[in-house]
Amino acid sequence: MKKFCKFNTDMYWNKFLETFLIGAKCYVFFWLLLSIFRLIFVIDMHSYMSKIVTFGDIKNAFILGMQMSMQTVGILTLVSLSVYILVSVINKKWSKYALNTVIVIQILVLSTLFIARFPFYRIYHSGFNRMLFTAVHEDWQALFWTFMDEFNLPVRLLGVLLLIIIAFYLWRKFLNWNIKEKLPAKYFPLRWRGKIVLILAVYLIARLSLFSGSWSWQTQIDWENSAITKDNFLNEAILDDGQALYRAYCLEKRNTGSNGLSYTANQVRHYAQYLSGKNNESSNLDYYLEKKAQGAKIQKPKHIFLIISESYANWPLLPEYADLHLADGIKSLTTEQNTAYCSEFLPNGSSTVNALMGIVTNFADANLYLTTMVNQMKEPYSTATAPQMKRLGYKTNFYYAGPSSWENIQNFTLAQGFDKFYSRSDIHETTKGSVWGADDKDLYSLVEDATDDSSSFNVILNVSNHSPFEVDLKANGFDSQMVKNALPEKYRSDDELLKELGHFYYADKMMRQFIDKMKQRYPDSLFIIIGDHADRYNIEKAPTTYKRYAIPFIINGQGIDKNILSANAVGSQIDVIPTLMELIAPKNFTYYSVGKSLTEHNNIAANYAFWLTNGYMGRTDAPQFMPDNFSKDKKIPQQKDVMQYANAIRAVSWWRAQHGGNLPIQQYRTAAKTN
Template identity: 30%
Template sequence: MNYFWQGLQQDYHIFLLAPILCAIFRTIFILVYKPYPSFKGKEVALYHCYRYGFWWGMDFNAYVLLLSMIFVTIPGVFNNTWFQIGDSLRLTGLLIYALVLYTAFIGKMIFYRQFNDTYNKLLWLGRNAEKHNLLDVFFKQYHGAILLLSYLPVGALLYGAIILLLNIPMIPSIFEEGTVSYYTFNSCCFIGTILFFYYCRYGGTFNHDDKPEWDEIPSVVKKDIFLSRACIDDLCALENVWHNPLDALLTHTDEDDEPLIDSIMPEKYKNLKWKELSSPIEAFCRTAQGPRIKKPKNIFLIVGESYTQYLLDKPYEKLHIMDGGKKFRKNPHTVSVDNFIPAGPLSRPSIVSLMSGIFDARLELNERENFWAGATPAALPIQLKKLGYKSIYWYGGNPTYGSFHKFAPAVGFDKVMGATEFCPKDSPKTWVGIYDHIFLEKTAELLKDIDEPTFHYIYTTSNHGPYKMPLKKLGFDAKTVMSDIADKLSKREHKAAGTYWYADKALQKFVDDIIDTYPDSLVIVTGDHSSLPIPPATVTERRDFSFRETICTSFAMYHRDFDESILSGNVIASHMNILPTIFELIAPRGFKYYSLLPSMLTPLDHIVSPYHWINNDNVGKIEELTYQSTIVQTTTMETHTFNGENPYKKESDGFSALTGWLVRHPELLQTN
């Protein structure tokens, strides 16, 4: 009996399962999240999506064949007992691998629902996230118990499928054992299998350079951003994340980053002249042109958790879940920017960037001990001290989460106030923090005891998954609030909409109160990042979120001296434009301050962050070549593609490199 030939056939039989399973998962993903009502006209793109995805997945799936041959078939040639248990070993190994594929698929489905993207670098930011909240979101928002129980039927189906594959009839060997033909045949099968493994793993070629990768996705697929995301198998996406850690910047040398930093420097500091300064931040020293408003006693920077822009757009007005924000914008002394990009893709990178005056750039500055002891001169509270302001960070949760009780004082905050400490002990709360209305009411009460110029950085928490607040008790009734559309929302969407309604109501009541109580105040309201609680198909013909919806957060600013001309006609802005805007509004002429970006009081033609870019017409992500218009549309958005490299990537890399440089050189940080 030819043990090698018999075992090798079984290796090929089980090899069939993984690519079939990946194709099934790809199909489910496409059917669940497809952004179009039908696939008419998508036939060619779908074909190439599956074809290219098949070969891409072989980067992992091909190992099923190779490892089974090496660790099961070949040892079985020399050990009869091993040969006898060979199928059991194949069954066990493949079942484990198939369940790994299923786990990655479940994670991708959740990740896409949350971020409208396949696995990306945001995964790394979860390592310091509040784990209780992540578990709560998994079990409450995404029915985690059901997903865990699904392993039983799925495992049984996979077990049965593998048994069927192992029972495929085998072709007997025609060569007599011990003959030259026997050994020649087996040798050819062995060599052929090795070659076939490389052929599969290299994407249907024998050239490693031709392996499937993101940049080489067929253009017909890449033009469809959804199918380009469906194309990549889940393990391949996770591998890309693994090979691009957040702290990769720290592996750079100064020589690596010098040309990148040089590219973002003002003209007089280019050609490495900035290296003659005590810190690269010194190159971004700006001079205020003189106050545009009467200097306020209080400055409020209010950051609403997930307080996104798109729900303020006209197509979504029937939802009525951000009517407070709309009312604020109708005030004749409020100005707003509808195309406003955050400093980070998630809460903490945005919060940190707004505080520190430099981009967090995925380096989690708030968790770095050097940044608990010092900061750059660009930090907002440090600079406001020069104008006589004390600074207080008011957080709706526990500031020890994310080490903000250490980071905030380092960037110049005189006090860090956590709602878990100053709100009543029996206050209702989520895993993230105290309910917004209680937090903000207590904050308003404590403000009355402050009688000196103060900058208040206020960050709410309630508008966060898993959306399990008692909405009826909090006043939300879907059929009353959104009578025209309530029946179109799923149960989960009802909860998300109600939470938005509640958070908006609490936030805007607070804004109204402080404007009434402190009428000379400068009040800035923004969100920490975008959020996607309600699909476009609920109120528009479009099924997929636009780039603008997935990227942009909200921004509005009030002072009683404002009129619509204050923003110089700008239709774009970002978190990092807030700091210079504050100083250009209130600082005396000639006041020196540090800011990476210019203020909103001067015309802006484009803005770049380590994650996104925006100009007066389009918006996109730095890591992608695709982009879309910023015009609000109810129909399918047209996606465009840059030829070659993203023209904004070098500038983005420069800002990231600057942060990396400062992390590598803690001696440049100043003790507050």
């Protein structure tokens, strides 16, 4: 009986080993194939590389590319093995035929994509992107002849066929290579050590494939943060064709799948009239978005620095958290006479990209991913920040601590009129940073070095206060024991919370140091501070809506005083640029915005999920209107007022981004007659 059990056990282990070896061969084969494709692409298309590229850049791009391809290879191998195992169960004789059939199909797909990559890059200067999906709406006959005449389709198809033949021939050689014959017979059947090694090998390959060559999601690199060089061509070469297709799919899904709004021209005009107070009938939406500055309230600053600080929530600035000393830098700034502070302020949405879109375009969050629509942007929107600041005489710069590929941020900001864009590849990093970007200290150093005597408007987007939290807190002066002692007792053993609080402290400290340095060099500078969003962490497990989602809005500079904003001001990120315009623009200067200056009476703010008034906050998407009071003795808002404002900023922003400035007047009149 023992021998029989032993025989069966060995038999199953041998089957497991055989399947593993086939899977390993698939894995190595596809990994090498994609790496060879990447090498050929870089060599053949090297003329697209900029002159600043070094051998180190190329080497780093190849290493990261091979690392990222482990996920693509893992998927290809999983598909191949699944078919092989399934057919083996049904009929062992046909298992290798099924395996080879799947391999041929996969080689066909990879070869076709590889051959297509060359003309695609020449046209779009990009690997596969959303333009693939626009072909669905094109004239297919015209496309066919374009491929024939312009891209030598027959020759390229011949190239695909040749690649398939060569690759499959090499695969067959590789598959038939008997690894077990190269190993001493004493290792078979597997002993317990061999079984452990086999299991660990499967686990290692699976984990590295799952996280694109990284050990966990905290260090994982994907298409959004893979642009590690200063060269766009190399950054695109990092992505294999499978990764590039996935990027295209994600961007298209964001652009089409999340857009749940729809308004008629008549409805948009009605909302635009409400927001602007203009009752005249116009077919031009920009007529309603146009504003005339009331006249500068402060002397025009030499430099303006608008800091969008990652996860910089308002709650650490509240008096009840003073003992934690997390926000001492900016909190002390708010006590200075030349600082205005609005504590009742909303982000434009729940993510950094919402803040990015709001500050760059001045549109409210209308559930549109504008960063994916760059190819449709013939010119900046009328409300775009950069062109309007340039009309005031400023050079416009955008500084981002992360890679230029994140959310298409470089192409988006430049398409919306910024003169220069800086990203992680421009930063001299003195610390390791994180997967999301360089540490705040190094980002601010870049801004300091790049700022000269020319008048400038600078948007700065940092990332350090974002998981995974990897800043050396002790080296940056964070007193963890003091903070732990100041926490309620039930939270003192939460080390993860302590690390999160430490990173808020770091972001606050670096921001204040930067402000102090720039004020010494340029005393007439103006600083605007906002968080990109909140809602990432709080001390309480169930904080109030206000504590969880509110961010600060702070303005500091010469001529600013505590009363420069309206009493009990309430706002959101779409109100930042209108406020700036009313502070510095000369009388009757024309500007465009959806939002409103906080120097005027403004008592409602909203984003896609929340509304905020003076003393109350609630959800715009809740079935019932349930105001959450966070300040005593405030008047409860009316639901119709809150929702009218929320719908108005969405409708106007959605129409202007989707359809431009034209509001068909005939549609309005027809609707009016019908009603």
